[in-house]
Amino acid sequence: MNDNKEISLNSISVGDKATVKSLKLCGEIKRRLQDLGIIEGTNIECILKSPWGDPGAYLIRGAVIALRNDISSKIIINTLEV
Amino acid sequence: MGLTSSSTGFGANEKDIILNPENQGKLIALAGNPNVGKSSIFNALTGLKQHTGNWAGKTVANACGSFIYKGEKFTLADIPGTYSLYTCSKEEEAARNFICFSGCDAAIVVCDASCLERNLNLVFQIKEVVPKTIICINLIDEAEKKGIVVNSHLLEKLLNVPVVLTSAVKGIGLEELKERLLNEVYKTETAEQEIIYSQELADAIILTEEIIKPKINKNINLKWLSLKFIEGEKSMLNAISDFLGFDLSKDEELKLLVLQLRKDLTQSFNKASVSDITISQIIKKAEKTARLVVSYKKSDYNTKQYKIDKILTGKYTGIPIMLMLLAVIFWITIKGANYPSALLSNMFSALELKLWSFFEYINMPEFLTDFFILGIYKVVSWVIAVMLPPMAIFFPLFTLLEDLGYLPRIAFNLDKCFKCCSACGKQSLTMAMGFGCNAAGVVGCRIIDSPRERLIAIITNSMVPCNGRFPTLIAIITMFFVSVGAADSSFVSTVILTMVILFGILMTFFTSKLLSLTILKGVPSNFTLELPPYRKPQIAKLIVRSVLDRTLFVLARAVIAAVPAGAIIFLLANICYNDIALLYYVSNFLDPFAKLIGLDGVILMAFILGLPANEIVMPIILMAYLSEGGLRDYQSIEELKCILLNNGWTWLTAACTMIFSLMHWPCSTTLMTIKKETKSFKWTLISFLVPTVLGCIICFIITCASKIFQFVF
Numbered sequence: 001m002n003d004n005k006e007i008s009l010n011s012i013s014v015g016d017k018a019t020v021k022s023l024k025l026c027g028e029i030k031r032r033l034q035d036l037g038i039i040e041g042t043n044i045e046c047i048l049k050s051p052w053g054d055p056g057a058y059l060i061r062g063a064v065i066a067l068r069n070d071i072s073s074k075i076i077i078n079t080l081e082v
Numbered sequence: 083m084g085l086t087s088s089s090t091g092f093g094a095n096e097k098d099i100i101l102n103p104e105n106q107g108k109l110i111a112l113a114g115n116p117n118v119g120k121s122s123i124f125n126a127l128t129g130l131k132q133h134t135g136n137w138a139g140k141t142v143a144n145a146c147g148s149f150i151y152k153g154e155k156f157t158l159a160d161i162p163g164t165y166s167l168y169t170c171s172k173e174e175e176a177a178r179n180f181i182c183f184s185g186c187d188a189a190i191v192v193c194d195a196s197c198l199e200r201n202l203n204l205v206f207q208i209k210e211v212v213p214k215t216i217i218c219i220n221l222i223d224e225a226e227k228k229g230i231v232v233n234s235h236l237l238e239k240l241l242n243v244p245v246v247l248t249s250a251v252k253g254i255g256l257e258e259l260k261e262r263l264l265n266e267v268y269k270t271e272t273a274e275q276e277i278i279y280s281q282e283l284a285d286a287i288i289l290t291e292e293i294i295k296p297k298i299n300k301n302i303n304l305k306w307l308s309l310k311f312i313e314g315e316k317s318m319l320n321a322i323s324d325f326l327g328f329d330l331s332k333d334e335e336l337k338l339l340v341l342q343l344r345k346d347l348t349q350s351f352n353k354a355s356v357s358d359i360t361i362s363q364i365i366k367k368a369e370k371t372a373r374l375v376v377s378y379k380k381s382d383y384n385t386k387q388y389k390i391d392k393i394l395t396g397k398y399t400g401i402p403i404m405l406m407l408l409a410v411i412f413w414i415t416i417k418g419a420n421y422p423s424a425l426l427s428n429m430f431s432a433l434e435l436k437l438w439s440f441f442e443y444i445n446m447p448e449f450l451t452d453f454f455i456l457g458i459y460k461v462v463s464w465v466i467a468v469m470l471p472p473m474a475i476f477f478p479l480f481t482l483l484e485d486l487g488y489l490p491r492i493a494f495n496l497d498k499c500f501k502c503c504s505a506c507g508k509q510s511l512t513m514a515m516g517f518g519c520n521a522a523g524v525v526g527c528r529i530i531d532s533p534r535e536r537l538i539a540i541i542t543n544s545m546v547p548c549n550g551r552f553p554t555l556i557a558i559i560t561m562f563f564v565s566v567g568a569a570d571s572s573f574v575s576t577v578i579l580t581m582v583i584l585f586g587i588l589m590t591f592f593t594s595k596l597l598s599l600t601i602l603k604g605v606p607s608n609f610t611l612e613l614p615p616y617r618k619p620q621i622a623k624l625i626v627r628s629v630l631d632r633t634l635f636v637l638a639r640a641v642i643a644a645v646p647a648g649a650i651i652f653l654l655a656n657i658c659y660n661d662i663a664l665l666y667y668v669s670n671f672l673d674p675f676a677k678l679i680g681l682d683g684v685i686l687m688a689f690i691l692g693l694p695a696n697e698i699v700m701p702i703i704l705m706a707y708l709s710e711g712g713l714r715d716y717q718s719i720e721e722l723k724c725i726l727l728n729n730g731w732t733w734l735t736a737a738c739t740m741i742f743s744l745m746h747w748p749c750s751t752t753l754m755t756i757k758k759e760t761k762s763f764k765w766t767l768i769s770f771l772v773p774t775v776l777g778c779i780i781c782f783i784i785t786c787a788s789k790i791f792q793f794v795f
Contacts, residue, residue, distance in 0.1 A: 026354065028169070029608035031361075035165035036610065037200045039362045048391050048613075051400040052498035055507075057391075057613055059384075061369075062197040064391075066494050066611040068501060 007079055009044065010056065010072040017045045018077035025074045037061040038075065107148065107155025108267050111181055113208055114192035115201050116163030117614045119220040122250035123192050124160040127260070151260040154267075159186070165200075167207045168315070168361060175317065181208055183325040185301065188214035188267050190259070195225035195232050195247070196615070199372035206278055206364050209243065210306045214266050216244045218259055223249040224617070229380030237375040251620060278367045279360065282350060286312055286343045293336050300326060312340050312347070313357045387615055391491070400495045405580070407488075411479050412583075413576045416556055419471035426470065430463035457652025458645055461698055465644045466637065468553050468697045473633045476549055477518055481628040485619035489514065493611055503591050504598035504606045506535040509542075513590060516546040517583075519636045520748055521755040523548075528759070532607035538597050540756055541769045542590045544748035547583065550640070550696040551743050555582060557700060561723040562736035586744045589780075593772060601768070639751045643694030651691055651702060655710070665706055679781035680738030680788075682730065689742065694750045699743070734788050738781045745777030 012018055020042045023030055037060055038044070047064055048057040054069040067075075114120040128147030145160040164177040181189060189212040193201035198219065209215045219232055238245040244262040248255035279287070290308035298304065302325070310318050311331060323329040330336065344356055351359045393399050434455060441451040483489055489511050497507030508530050516523030523543040530536040547555060559575045559582070598604060654665045665687070672690075673683030688702035704722070707729045726735075747770045748756070757766045 031169050031357070032165075032608060032610055034358070034361045034365070035169050035203065037203065037365055037368075039365050047388055048395050048494075049397075050395055050494050050497060051397050054498050054501070055494065055609065055611075057395075057494065061200045063200055064613040064615075066490075066497070066507075066609070066613055068497065068606075068609045070606075071608060071610070 006076050008073045009046075009058070009067070009075040009077050010069045012046050012077070012079060014046050014049055016079065017043065018079050019043055021076045021078050023075055025071070029071060033071070033075070036063070036065055044075075044077070106157040107150075108157070108187040109184065110156050110158050110263065110267075111184065111186040111189040111212065112158050112160050112192065113177065113181055113189055113204065114163060114220075115165055115194065115197075115204060117612060118163070118192050118194040118197075118201065119250050120163060120192045121160060123190070123218060123220060123248065123256075123259075124158060126250045126253065126256050128158055149260075151264055154264060156263065156267075158190075159184070164204065166203055166361075167211075168357060175321075178318075179321055182211050183302075183321065186212060188212065188216065188263065190216045190218050190263065192218045192220050195219045195222045196228055196230055198232060198376050199368055202368035202371055203364055205241070205243075206367060209241070210278075210309075211303055213303070214269070216246065216259070216262055216266055217241070218255075219245065219247050220250055222247045222254065223252055224615070228384065229378060231377045231379065233375045233377070237371070240371055240374065279363050282347060283309075283359065283363070286347060289343065290336070290339060293333075293339060294330065297330060297333065298326065309360065311336060312343050313355070313360065314340060314344065315357060384615070390616060391613070394488070394491050395495055400491075404492060404495060407483070408583070409576055409580045411476070411483075412552075412579055413572070414479065415472050415476045416552070416576065416579070417572060418475045422471040422474075423467055426467040427463070430467055434459065434463070452656070453649070453652055458648040461648030461651065461701075462641055462644045464701055465640050465695055465697045469550060469640055469695075470633070470637055472552060473518065473549050473636060474629060477628040477632040478625050480514070480518055481624050481632070482619055482621075485617065485624055487614050487616045490611060490613050494613060497609065497611075499591060500594070501606050501609070503538075503594040504535075504604060505538050505594040506530045506532065506607065507609060507611060509535070509539040509590075509594070512539050512543060513546045513587070516543045516548060518549055518632065520544045520546070520548045520752040521639070522632065522636065524752055524755045524759055532604075534598075534602050534604045535607060537760065537765060538594045538602055540759060540765070541597060541772050542593045544752055544769070544773055545586045545590045545593065545745055547586060547744055548696070548749075549636075550749065552579075553697065554700050554743055555579060555740055557719065557722065558736050558740055560719055561726065562731075562733050582740060582744065585741075589745060589776065593776060597772070640695045640697070643750055644698065647691065647694040647698060651698075651705070654691075655705060663709075669706060678785065679742070679778050680734050680785035681742060681781070682735070684729070685735070685739055685742075689746055692749075693747065696743070696749055734785065738784060741781055741784070742777050745773045745780065747774050 006021075007018075009018065009020075020038055020040055022040060023033060023038065025033065042060065045059040046056055047059050050056070050066075055066045056069070056072060057064050057066045058072070112120060112124055124145065124147060128149050146157060147160070148155060148157045150156070159180065161177045161180045162174065164174040166174075167178045167181065180186075189208050191201075191205045191208050193205065205215065205217055217237070219234065222232070225232065232247065234245040234247050237243075244266055246255050246259045246262055248259060250256070277284070287305055287308045290311055291304050294308060294311065295304055298307070307322065310322060314331070319329075319331050323331070331340075347356050347359060348354065353359050353362075394403060437455055437459065438451070441455070446454075492514065493507040493510050496510045500507045500509050509527075511529065512523045512526040514523075515526045520543050523546070524540050527536050527539045527543070530539055556575060556579060559578045560571070563578050564571045564574045654668065655663050657664050659667070669683035669687045671683070672686045676683045676686040684703055684706040688699045688706070691702050692699040704725060707725055747753070753766060753770060756769045757763070760766060
């Protein structure tokens with residue numbers, strides 16, 4: 001296994017799919033993401049990027065949610081091969 | 083959106099309503115995720131019109147309405163949309179406290195059929211506190227189109243909760259919802275509690291329950307309460323203490339036990355906190371349930387939406403389309419308002435003649451007649467004639483964008499800019515609302531979670547020109563910046579107007595940045611924004627709602643402000659000292675300062691007297707220039723230009739007046755709204771000073787620059 005490098009949600013491009021591995025966040029924002037259904041094992045697809053590349057919009061459990069890069073960079077994922 | 087009927091007092095009550103237990107009947111909480119059509123259900127059930135919009139977090143205040151079904155009275159409380167009972171933005175805390183502690187008889191949880199899985203989270207959480215919960219799966223028609231089928235019977239069996247499929251806008255399932263509600267309220271045996279949590283948690287809950295049971299004398303679900311003590315979330319514990327009247331979490335026995343339980347649980351699950359465990363168990367349960375009851379017939383059910391989104395938020399298309407839409411809306415508003423405005427003002431002048439003869443007929447003293455007609459009537463009719471047509475056009479257009487679901491895309495497109503200013507992308511929505519009315523924009527700031535960012539949005543809101551300032555801006559643009567008689571003059575003036583607005587937006591960014599570097603220091607907060615699917619708006623309803631809820635509401639406020647303004651202006655213009663009206667003492671006094679910022683005393687005075695409504699700034703200027711005792715309407719734009727030029731206006735005066743109009747104190751209605759929203763005199767004062775000081779500085783710089791320029795060349 002040379003899986004040392006962690007991939008974060010902000011690094012995937014539009015159309016890519018991923019599964020959440022862990023949340024490197026705490027407090028209020030972690031709770032908010034959990035409310036939106038982002039926990040370990042949640043499938044996420046990147047749907048859009050805003051004109052400036054930040055924030056990105058992600059399909060999470062049937063809803064499209066925009067997340068700023070400073071948050072999505074702390075969501076560690078496993079990419080799914082399409 | 084800010085101007086819901088609840089905030090306008092249009093039929094519904096304000097947030098802090100005290101429910102009257104004697105004639106409220108059964109109290110029903112209407113809960114749900116944001117943007118699932120909760121307000122439509124509310125309207126459909128109660129007939130009370132609360133405006134619905136297509137973006138998250140619109141219900142800014144609790145609205146209450148009642149209906150009678152089969153002789154039983156129900157009071158329905160529309161609580162702010164919330165994703166869960168765990169998070170607590172200002173709105174969601176209100177929602178949570180209502181659900182947990184209001185002692186409501188039952189709860190209806192409205193769910194979006196296309197997004198059931200996430201909605202079920204909330205269902206499970208509410209079901210824990212309110213045993214009599216009904217699931218209302220709304221927007222069923224929309225889901226059908228996407229090929230999403232919800233097996234409501236299976237869901238009902240799995241959760242042991244009544245499930246009703248509805249489409250509030252099409253009137254599907256509402257009778258059934260009422261019937262099920264009636265049954266549920268009168269059901270005596272409570273349904274078996276659904277098992278959500280794993281054995282370890284369930285055991286911990288039982289242990290805690292044993293301890294708290296003898297200490298609690300209020301009617302509340304003890305299992306739920308036990309879990310909350312184990313989780314130990316601060317804001318929740320505070321709310322519980324408020325409810326119980328004492329702080330049970332300080333109890334030694336309980337304290338010891340929950341500490342131990344917390345340690346054991348977090349260790350065995352390898353999680354940071356107990357709530358992490360409970361939340362993920364709830365989510366997994368919802369996932370499992372949704373998998374069983376929802377089936378998808380089309381795999382590409384959303385691709386069309388995403389294609390539209392790709393264009394509307396595209397790298398090269400997103401911003402230009404947004405600007406074009408902005409320009410088109412202004413163009414339609416300006417173009418379309420001319421004719422009805424003229425019509426209205428003709429009507430009012432005809433009525434004025436009748437009033438003259440009427441007052442003459444009843445032998446009213448001359449001074450009083452002048453006071454009423456030249457003072458109050460003129461100002462009020464002016465405000466209506468100038469304000470009503472553009473608003474009646476702008477608000478429906480704005481509501482159209484809102485109902486379509488375009489507004490969250492604006493926030494999405496512009497968020498990066500706001501982030502750079504340490505502000506929130508949702509501020510763009512409150513700004514957009516500010517184009518209609520700044521007071522409405524200020525109320526709308528409630529959708530911003532972080533208090534710091536909310537204050538930034540409130541303070542800077544008046545830098546986007548509201549409908550009341552457009553006529554002044556447009557008149558000046560037409561007079562001084564567009565060549566007379568050009569064929570494309572309305573196009574040119576639209577372009578210039580859009581540039582003026584862009585300047586206002588730039589200044590908003592600048593001020594936001596300035597504020598977040600100085601008095602409102604802080605890092606940008608967490609930003610999550612839901613982009614709801616585009617929805618087909620219902621045009622007829624849209625027009626009725628936007629006219630009633632927004633246009634007439636704003637107009638009524640403006641008229642109320644215009645009456646005393648009219649009186650004061652008249653008195654200033656007609657009470658003389660040494661044969662010179664008071665007005666001129668004021669304007670002469672202001673003149674030296676006003677000259678520094680490129681204006682003159684009359685213009686500055688007009689802005690001060692225009693505090694109640696920006697519409698009357700131009701008329702006051704005319705009145706003062708022409709030394710007349712009453713507001714002066716102008717017959718043609720050429721005549722107006724002539725008057726202004728005779729009184730020393732140059733393009734510099736015009737530019738400074740425009741900038742000052744963009745950046746000065748908010749109108750009195752907005753200030754009152756700010757006071758109400760911030761509950762602080764200090765922030766109201768700051769909202770007054772910040773745009774004013776900045777406006778003065780900018781006008782001063784422009785004036786100096788032009789003086790130097792003239793001197794050198």
